[in-house]
C-alpha cells in the first residue's frame with residue numbers, strides 16, 4: 328500500500344464525488360440559490376456564512392475564511408491526514424486508492440491494524456460484561472447507577488475480567504498482534520519479557536475519536552481501590568491532550584449542540600446521558616488543554632466546566648480558565664459550575680434530577696466573574712497597593728485574550744475594580760497607546776485596475792472551461808509580469824483536465840503558497856456578469872499577448888543595436904513589426 332497517490336486519481340475522484348453530499352452528511356445544509364449554506368463548523372456563528380458551491384466543488388466561509396475542496400473539508404472537519412481523507416472519499420465512491428511505487432511517502436501500514444485491534448478488544452470487553460462468570464458485580468454496579476442497557480450499548484461499555492491474561496489469551500499467540508497490543512497499552516510487557524493484561528476487574532469505557540473509532544480505553548474500578556480510573560497510555564492513535572471522552576457520542580446524539588459540559592470522570596458522562604443530558608465530555612485524566620478547548624469551541628459556543636467545590640477543584644478550574652483565555656474569541660463563552668462538597672455530577676444528577684441539574688448548568692458562573700473573584704481574593708482592593716497588585720496579577724492573563732469585545736469588557740471591569748483610568752490601563756496591559764486601525768481591503772488596493780493576469784486567473788477559477796480552447800502561444804510564459812507562470816500552469820492544467828472544478832484545481836497546489844493565493848482570489852467578488860466572462864477573459868489574454876509582443880519587439884530592437892540579430896531573429900522582428908505597431912512610435 329505504500330507510495331504516493333497519483334494526482335490523476337485525485338482528479339478523477341474529485342470529479343466523481345459531490346462535495347454537497349460529503350458535507351450534507353455531516354452538516355445541516357440549506358439550499359440558497361445555486362449554492363448551499365450552513366452555520367460554519369469552523370467558527371461559531373448564528374447566521375450561516377459557510378457556503379458550498381456544487382458547481383465549483385468548493386466550500387468557503389465568509390466569516391472565518393475557511394475554504395477548500397471535499398478533501399480539505401474532510402481533513403479539517405474529521406481531523407484526517409491527506410491520504411486518510413482520500414481513502415475516505417474513495418471508500419464512499421467505491422473505488423480503490425492506487426499508489427505509485429518508489430516514492431518517499433510511507434503511510435504507517437500498522438495504523439489500520441491498530442484500529443482493528445482496538446475494536447477486537449472492545450468487542451471482547453463487551454462480551455465479558457455479558458458472559459464472564461464474575462461480571463455480575465460489574466452489571467450490579469452499572470444498575471446501581473441507574474444505567475440502562477441502551478446507554479451501556481451507546482457508550483460501548485464493557486468489562487475487563489480479573490486475572491492477568493484473559494485479553495492476552497483472547498488475542499492469541501501471534502507476535503505482531505501482541506507487540507501491537509503492547510504499543511496500544513492493552514498489554515504490558517514485564518522486564519522478563521512476559522506479558523499481562525493492563526486492565527483487570529474494571530468497567531471499560533472505549534474512548535472514540537471524531538469518527539467513532541475506538542482509540543483507547545478508560546477503566547474504572549468497581550470499589551474504592553486506587554487508582555479509580557486507569558487510561559490507555561499515549562499511543563500512535565491516542566493522544567490524551569487532544570481527545571475528549573464522549574464528544575463523538577454527544578455529537579451523534581444531537582445535531583444542534585449548543586453547550587458542552589466538561590466533567591472529570593467517564594462515569595459522570597455516562598450518568599448524565601442516562602438522564603438525557605448527552606452533552607457532557609471528560610478529559611482523559613489530564614487538565615483541559617488549549618487543544619481540547621479549541622475542539623470544544625469548534626463544536627459549540629458555550630462550554631461549562633464542572634468542578635468540585637473544594638480547593639483542589641478550584642485550582643483545577645483556574646488551570647482550565649488559563650487555558651481557555653487564548654481561545655475566547657468573539658461569541659465564545661466559558662462558565663464554571665462548582666459542585667457541592669462531596670458530590671460529583673453522577674451523584675448530583677441522581678439526587679436532584681435532570682431539570683435541577685440543567686438549571687445549574689445554565690446558571691453557572693461566567694468566566695469573567697470567576698476571574699475577578701479569584702484575583703480579588705488574593706489582594707485587598709481597598710488599598711492602593713492592593714489595586715496595583717490586582718492589575719499586575721490580571722495583566723499576563725488579559726494579554727492571553729485575543730483582541731475582541733470580550734477583552735474590552737474585561738478591561739472595563741479591571742478599570743472599575745482597580746480605579747485605574749481605562750486608557751492608561753490599556754497602555755499598562757497591552758503596551759499600545761492607541762489601537763492600530765486595521766487595514767481595509769480598500770486601503771490595500773492600488774489605484775490601477777486589476778492586472779490582466781489577475782483577471783484571467785480569477786475568471787479561470789470561476790469557469791475553468793474558458794481556458795480549454797486556448798493554446799498558450801509560445802513565449803507567453805517568458806512575459807515579465809507577476810503571476811504569468813501561475814496563469815500558464817493553470818491554463819495547461821485546464822486544457823489537460825477539462826473537467827476539473829475549482830476544488831479539484833486547487834488540489835494541484837495543495838501545500839504550496841499558490842494554493843492560498845488562488846483560493847483567496849477565487850472567493851473575491853467578480854465585477855463581470857456571467858455572460859461577459861468569455862469576452863472579459865479573451866480581452867485579458869489579448870492584452871497579455873500584446874504586452875508580450877511589445878516586450879519581445881523592444882528586446883529584439885535593443886539586441887539589433889548591440890550584438891546584432893541572427894537571420895531567424897531578423898525574420899521574427901519583421902513579423903512583429905508588421906503585425907503590431909511598436910510602442911516607441
Ligand SMILES: [Zn+2]
Nearest residue numbers: 367370388391
Ligand atoms: Zn467559518
